[in-house]
Amino acid sequence: MRAVLCRRFGPPETLAVEDVPSPVPGPGQVLVAVRACGVNFPDVLMIEDKYQFKPPLPFSPGGEVAGIVEQVGAGVTGVGAGDHVIGTPGWGGFAEEVVLDAKSTVIVPATMDFVTAAAFLFTYGTSHHALKDRADLRPGESLLVLGAAGGVGLAAVELGRAMGARVIAAASSAEKVALCLERGAEAGIDYAREDLKDRVRALTGGRGADVIYDPVGGDFAEPALRSIAWKGRYLVVGFAAGTIPRVPLNLVLLKGCQIVGVFWGAFTAREPERHAANVAELLRWYAEGKVRPHVSATYPFERVAEALNDLVQRRVRGKVVLVP
DSSP: OEEEEBSSSSOGGGOEEEEOOOOOOOTTEEEEEEEEEEOOHHHHHHHTTOSSOOOOSSBOOOOOEEEEEEEEOTTOOSOOTTOEEEEOOSSOOSBSEEEEEGGGOEEOOTTSOHHHHHTTHHHHHHHHIIIIIISOOOTTOEEEETTTTSHHHHHHHHHHHHTTOEEEEEESSHHHHHHHHHTTOSEEEETTTSOHHHHHHHHTTTSOEEEEEESOOGGGHHHHHHTEEEEEEEEEOOOTTSSOOOOOTHHHHHHTOEEEEOOHHHHHHHOHHHHHHHHHHHHHHHHTTSOOOOEEEEEOGGGHHHHHHHHHTTOOSSEEEEOO
16 A cells, blocks of 8 residues: 655655555454545654654654545454544554554544545544533633634634634634634634734623633733633643743733643543544534534645645645545
């Protein structure tokens, strides 16, 4: 089979497409023919040896796949050959075949195409867990989403609306803000040209945002925190800006607010039953038309460096997907 291989740590340009042996499913595993693979920030961090999980070299990046089950290992129940599934192998997804843990494999409806399916689990799973389990977002509350035109950001916009919140989308250009408004945000902030804190205050009548969803980090974390409401919840989702911010903790005291960590990957491993219930709810919302992944581009394996660099340079709207 063909696979994108990382033989040495480095930038996306060091990756190569090679022929490698097909994997074999062991007990409790399934072999999936990959039809599409979502591209995510952990893929970039992993090939640069900057991620908390460090697979041995050589390896294929790619932690989010959609495809068709080809074989099942011993003891597998509930999923069989021919099923259309999505799964999160951690790495190995940028390949024509991948082995998944059968218990974490999700059967998707026939109405969901593979490209859409490959853009679904990471972003919507992360944002749903953040807003529901970590922030306890309530109808009528105000939700500020930073990096709102990115994968998890746009998912948070849609989910916030589905949960009855008033969504304020903050992004780095007018075009990105416009996309967020199309996807359900009630108001937008172009923080490349507008003062983030002042605009949040103005849009919330001086009260501030009840929940702040931050997958970006960097320079906008502190002004966002300064715009939070009394007893607000600040969700730390990631650091797409490349720097981990240092915030003055006196703001937490003065605002009576919470800074809440969101680690969806650990949640899925530690609380699998709750995770399964969340995924079932997300698939139901997809069927009802409440959420719909936005895929701005697809790439063949040979353009994997371009796909990853577009993600790093924040040129992506929603998600990009590799198609073998």
